[in-house]
Amino acid sequence: MRRVMIAPSILSADFARLGEELRAVERAGADCIHIDVMDGHFVPNLTIGPLVVAALRKVTGLPLDVHLMIEHPDRYVPDFIRAGADWISVHVESCPHLHRSLGLIREAGAKTGVVLNPATPLCALDHVLEMVDFVMLMTVNPGFGGQSFIGAMLPKIVSLRERLDAVNPAAGIEVDGGIGPATIAAAAAAGANIFVAGSAIYGQNSYEEAIRAMQNSIRLQAGGPSYAV
Numbered sequence: 001m002r003r004v005m006i007a008p009s010i011l012s013a014d015f016a017r018l019g020e021e022l023r024a025v026e027r028a029g030a031d032c033i034h035i036d037v038m039d040g041h042f043v044p045n046l047t048i049g050p051l052v053v054a055a056l057r058k059v060t061g062l063p064l065d066v067h068l069m070i071e072h073p074d075r076y077v078p079d080f081i082r083a084g085a086d087w088i089s090v091h092v093e094s095c096p097h098l099h100r101s102l103g104l105i106r107e108a109g110a111k112t113g114v115v116l117n118p119a120t121p122l123c124a125l126d127h128v129l130e131m132v133d134f135v136m137l138m139t140v141n142p143g144f145g146g147q148s149f150i151g152a153m154l155p156k157i158v159s160l161r162e163r164l165d166a167v168n169p170a171a172g173i174e175v176d177g178g179i180g181p182a183t184i185a186a187a188a189a190a191g192a193n194i195f196v197a198g199s200a201i202y203g204q205n206s207y208e209e210a211i212r213a214m215q216n217s218i219r220l221q222a223g224g225p226s227y228a229v
C-alpha cells in the first residue's frame with residue numbers, strides 16, 4: 001500500500017445526499033473513500049454504522065477505508081467487513097489486545113490498519129508492525145472534521161517510515177486530519193502516502209479542483225523545494 005492515494009472523508013459530505021457525494025468524489029479522482037465511525041465514547045461524537053457502509057458499498061467500486069473510533073472494536077469488525085469495508089483501522093488506544101484485533105481483521109479478509117492519536121508514541125506499535133497493511137497517524141485529535149493539522153506530527157511520520165522500512169516496507173502510512181493543499185506536501189515529504197481529506201474536499205465548490213490541488217502540491221514538492229508547514 002505504498003502508492004499515493006487521496007481518500008476523501010465523507011464526514012464533511014452532505015449526509016442527506018451521501019450516495020451522490022460518493023459518486024462525485026469518485027468522478028473527481030478519489031482513490032478510496034474514508035468513512036469515520038464514531039461511538040460517542042471513544043470520541044465525543046456519533047456518526048455511522050455498518051448499515052450505512054452497506055448502502056455506500058452499492059454506489060462505488062472504490063475501496064472503503066473504515067476508520068473505527070469506537071470502544072470494543074472487535075465486536076463490530078465482522079459487521080463492517082460483511083457490510084463491504086475493504087480496509088479497517090483500529091485505534092491502539094481502544095485495543096487492549098491489539099495483536100488479536102489485527103488478526104481478526106486479517107482473517108476476515110480486510111486490509112489491516114492501526115491508528116495512533118497525536119499523543120500516542122510510536123513504541124505502541126512495537127511487536128505488531130509486521131501485521132499491518134498500513135499505519136494511520138492522526139494529525140488532529142479525533143472526533144471532528146475541519147481541525148488544523150498538528151505540525152509536530154511531521155517528525156513522527158519520518159520515524160514511522162524508518163521503522164516500517166526496517167520490518168514491513170510494503171506497509172503504507174495514512175495521515176488523517178487537517179490535510180489540504182497547504183499541508184499535504186510536508187506530510188508526503190515526511191513519508192506519508194495515503195491522505196485523508198474531509199473539509200479540504202467536501203468544503204470546496206469543485207471537488208475535482210480540490211483533489212488536483214493536493215496532487216499538484218505533492219508533485220511540486222517532489223520536484224522542487226521542500227514545503228514548510
Ligand SMILES: O=C(CO)[C@H](O)[C@H](O)COP(=O)(O)O
Pocket residue numbers: 009011012034036067140141142143144145146147176177178179196197198199200
Ligand atoms: O477521523 C477524522 C476525525 O476524527 C476525520 O477523518 C478527519 O478529521 C477528516 O476531516 P478534515 O480533513 O476536515 O480534518
Ligand SMILES: [Fe+2]
Pocket residue numbers: 009034035036067176196
Ligand atoms: Fe478519519
